[in-house]
Amino acid sequence: MPLDEQIAEPRRKRAKIVSACGECRRKKTKCNGEQPCRNCEKSGVPCIYPSCSNEDKRNAPSKAALEAIEERLKTIEDMLRTIIKAQNVHSINMDPVVNNFLHGESKSCSPPPALPASAPPPVLPPTSPSQQNRLPSIRSLSTPFTTEQRW
Known part of the structure; x- marks a missing residue:
């Protein structure tokens, strides 16, 4: 051939x-x-x-799909507010985006400001067992922790 x-x-x-x-x-x-x-x-x-x-x-997504997404977003926003308020952060030291979010001004379409490449990851405070039981899905959504970041 x-x-x-x-x-x-x-x-x-x-x-x-x-x-x-x-x-x-x-x-x-x-x-x-x-x-x-x-x-x-x-x-x-x-x-x-x-x-x-x-x-x-x-x-276009259906009306039911949009409503489900809006409900999930509301749940996540509520969880985020709970976590931020539990940290007892004073608004003087708070990032303006977080401050606006806590005061109901989260409807902005602008993306959050980018963190500098050298910025260390945030360290979360220890939580009580009751907080861990109330917010079990937070851990499943987070990235793996290093030893310095564990609760």
């Missing part, structure tokens, strides 16, 4: 079309994504692509 027959060239993958035109969707045929597409051109029909808003609606 000659060498050129042994080495098969890999097939080129067809470019994936993000959105088919309305007519190709209706007929459930392959759309080439051009304007007008090949199928509409052959059949002589107008080639109309759906607007982006239709795509956004189809991919």
Whole structure:
């Protein structure tokens, strides 16, 4: 068998079309994504692509999913408030982001400021057994502790 027959060239993958035109969707045929597409051109029909808003609606999370996420966020915020208040940190020494959070100003869309690369990880104070029982999920969400950080 000659060498050129042994080495098969890999097939080129067809470019994936993000959105088919309305007519190709209706007929459930392959759309080439051009304007007008090949199928509409052959059949002589107008080639109309759906607007982006239709795509956004189809991919948007359901109302129930959004409500579940909002409930989880509220629970996490409540847990965070409890932890911060348990530390007895005075607002004078408190980071402005944390201070705003505790005073109900957590609706900001701006991301938190980045910590300097040399900043040591925060050390949490020891907790009482009653606090450990009330907040068991905090430990499951945290990263592994080093000896200096253990409670």
